[in-house]
Amino acid sequence: MMAEKKPHTLLIVESPAKAKTIEKYLGPGYTVMASIGHLIDLPKSRIAIDVEHNFEPEYITVRGKAKILKDLQSTAKKAGHVLLASDNDREGEAISYHLQNALLKKNPKLEIKRIVFNEITPTAIRDAVAHPGTIAMEKVNAQKARRVLDRIVGYNLSPVLWEKVKNGLSAGRVQSVALRLICEREKEVESFIPEEYWTLAVELLKGKSHFTAQMIRAGVKKAEAEAGGEDGPADRSDMKSRADIQNLMQRLENEVFTVTDIRETEKSLRPRPPFTTSQLQQTAANRLGFTSRKTMSIAQQLYEGVAIGANRIGLITYMRTDSTRISALALEEVRKFIGERYPGSLPAEPNSYSMGKSAQDAHEAIRPTIVTYTPESVKAHLTKDQERLYAIIWERFVSSQMTSAKTQTVSVDITAGDVLFRVSSTRTIEKGFQAALDVLASKESGKKLPALKVGEILTREKFLPEQHFTTGPARYTDATIVKTLEEKGIGRPSTYASTISVLIERYYVERRSRQLIPTQLGRTIYDLLINSFPDILDVNFTAGMESMLDRVESEGEDWVGMIRLFYGPFKQKVEHVSETLQSIKGVMDEPTEFVCEKCGRQMIKKLGRFGFFLACSGFPECRNTKSIPLADCPKPGCGGKIVARRKQKGRGKEFYGCTNYPECDFISHFKPTSSTCPKCGWFLVEKSDKKRGAYKACINKDCDYLHTAADDEEAVEEAGRKSEGAWT
């Protein structure tokens, strides 16, 4: 039979974009299809873990995935041979296992093998196909244990919150620890007391060039002080008040400013490794102001492909990865590219990078698929956001294989009496990897120093005293919470962005000018969980779980026994809390100043499924509800109120419109504040940008009023300056 001589193979991967690429590499004889993630999982509606019988999970076909599974089954039947090529990690192994079961169920005679590869290159794929193996049951068991544990924790804790606080709330191994971090940071922020301190700079003149030196130390260094004695010299942290700095300036009044030391130091700056998911999210947040969610969705677009000419080209490798590894082929290509484009910045040996200890290393680092597609050359085919994200991925990758940069710092000590001032200037003497950076380039410090010699006397132009306040710990941002979660091994590349989103959707956390701030509800949930379930909230809970999974995976240890050990005390605790803890339902409702226009009673601020709203305290006799008025509509004669609105049924971006819509079409995408503009009387909105940070601006397009945090500080300083007079 001729047909049998040409066997056909179905190869199954997780991602459709990956399937397309691999099909091209393998050619005829192979059909490549995608499972699109897990096909088999626990049902959503029930806990579905049989605690009486070895915690056996009850798996079903994931809702919406039945068609995919059917297609795979029928194609497999036609082909006769199947290669399971889901990702080479714990979840991937489980996907392969579930696929194998489902395919065999339909067609017991199928020949099914498992293959693994860690990069999508022709050689890696062909090599994997040539060496098929079987499913690693230890990995499958480890995934099962992880899945069961997360289900037990999430589906037992969440109902406690429904019962005690409010319906629809949630808790889980990952989200609750993230909430804890954010709440505890907020406590630190609140308890921090800013302390005043002053710095003194002096503007000096040499010939025609001015420069500014900073006070480093006041008072002669004593021998005892150097040996660790207590009576050391004062430094800038000892300048606590205006009086301190004035004393200092008085002492310096008749002193001569002499150059006493000049030092030159060279520093070598190593390039950074190519992006992992977490690093990409952090850098995109810091450099481009993207949320983690936005970064991932734009990265997905770049991965799936962009129309360039007649072709659709996947511009980057897979964007959910914990690895900094790159394929040998990519390395070869980037070295060739660097040699041509940046000759002199190509190291003799490739740079290598180590990885985080929790890395599963199933995919390469995030890198451009074709390094010769420079950001400049593809710019015309990309949206602004795609272009910027692609640029940082390309720059980080290319620079990671270039030589170090060298900088030279000249540091000049200037002494006046017993006070030491210092000025330094850094310049790049070898660009190295920085030659490839544009969007990621660090800003030059810029200031140039005139040529100076030791012993030289400089002219004092004026003193520049400055008041400061110590700043407390910074609130978490998308960038820093992702960094922390990754460091602690909590969550995975595919979940960092959604963990932040879930906290925001549940109204546990708000994102205000990029900062993550717990809401009253968030703090309440944190308090409840930390008091009742401290072990689950422990940052090391996940670490404990991981080491258990490691033992299941590498030593074949029994996962059921380990889950049982956890479950007994946990379930008891859940029941105890459920019986003893008093319900605080409704305590989140806040009385307000608003009066019900239907019955005259007071209105209450409540949290509903779609956010906060006002409800009449006369419920159920009076069922009046309305949105919370945030400001008065500025349109002349309108008289409406500005309220928060959302497109797409609760999801989608919040915006702010007039209650008189559609008669009044006033709209703003910036959140109104409670203040009105002192210039024109319209309301002020919250804005933020890199330069100013968070600030308030007038919503009136014809009004230029804005109010920054610096304005407040300056106002204080200004008041002081007026009462003291000038200082030169």
Add this chain to the structure above:
DNA sequence: CAGTGAGCGAGCTTCCGCTTGACTT
């Protein structure tokens, strides 16, 4: 960059981790 637009309450919710689209309760 422009453009974005219901009415909800105290019953049926929730986890983490894979992966992309999107008529349905």
